Amino acid sequence: MKKNKFMDIAIDLSDDNFDKKYGGPFGACVVKNGKIIGKGINRVIKDHDPTAHAEMVAIRNACKEMKTHDLSGCELYTSCYPCPMCLSAIIWANIKTVYYGNTKEDANDIGFRDDFIYEYIDKLAVGDKNDSVLKLSSMNREAAIKVFEQYKNDKDKIIY
Numbered sequence: 001m002k003k004n005k006f007m008d009i010a011i012d013l014s015d016d017n018f019d020k021k022y023g024g025p026f027g028a029c030v031v032k033n034g035k036i037i038g039k040g041i042n043r044v045i046k047d048h049d050p051t052a053h054a055e056m057v058a059i060r061n062a063c064k065e066m067k068t069h070d071l072s073g074c075e076l077y078t079s080c081y082p083c084p085m086c087l088s089a090i091i092w093a094n095i096k097t098v099y100y101g102n103t104k105e106d107a108n109d110i111g112f113r114d115d116f117i118y119e120y121i122d123k124l125a126v127g128d129k130n131d132s133v134l135k136l137s138s139m140n141r142e143a144a145i146k147v148f149e150q151y152k153n154d155k156d157k158i159i160y
Contacts, residue, residue, distance in 0.1 A: 006031050006077040007099055013041050013054065014079035022046035024112065026054040028078040030062035030071060030095070037074070038062025054078060055086035059093050069160055071095050080107050083114045084121060092160075 006029055013027025023042030030038040040057030044050055055078050062071055071093040076082075080102040082090060090098060104114050120133050129136060151157055 004077070004099065006036065006075075007101060009036065009039070010054075010077040010079045011101055013039060017041040017054075020046075023052065025110075026079050028054040028058040028076060030058050030074050030076055032062075032066075032071070032074045037065045051085065053083065053086050055082050056089055059089055059095075063093070069093070075099065080104075083107075083112075084117045 009029050010027045013029070014025045015027075017023065017027060018025040020041075023044035023046060026042040028040045029036045038058045038061035040054045040059070040061060042054045043052040043057055046052075055076060058076065058078075059071065062074065063069055072095075074093075074095050075097040076090060076095050077099045078086075078101070081100045081104040082098065083104075104118075108115050120130060123130060
């Protein structure tokens with residue numbers, strides 16, 4: 001088994017968080033050029049924030065540290081395969097490499113329901129909306145699209 005100091009740190013963070021009970025037993029760190037620029041533990045319970053997953057916290061801390069929204073050139077080390085929300089944040093942050101310890105099946109085995117979300121997203125992709133899970137309804141597009149049109153024509157916009 002290959003050892004890695006950054007993965008060891010992510011696992012240590014998850015172990016420490018298990019003791020603190022701030023949220024699930026998850027830890028993560030963002031690394032650039034061999035240096036940790038952001039660490040995170042799951043803080044869902046402590047912060048009363050369902051988005052405070054270890055990867056999200058690590059990305060937020062790395063962005064603050066780097067003073068950017070773009071983490072190109074960074075790697076993420078996480079104690080568990082990222083959930084759909086965290087995968088999306090990783091992609092939005094332009095992180096191209098993720099190393100994980102536990103699998104999503106391991107997370108399911110201890111009670112985390114990521115598979116439920118993956119299945120929901122897969123069904124949405126083929127047009128199968130399940131309103132009992134989430135009701136998605138378009139509303140007032142005529143008004144909302146006006147701001148998008150302004151943005152589309154803005155010469156100073158920053159695409160990310």
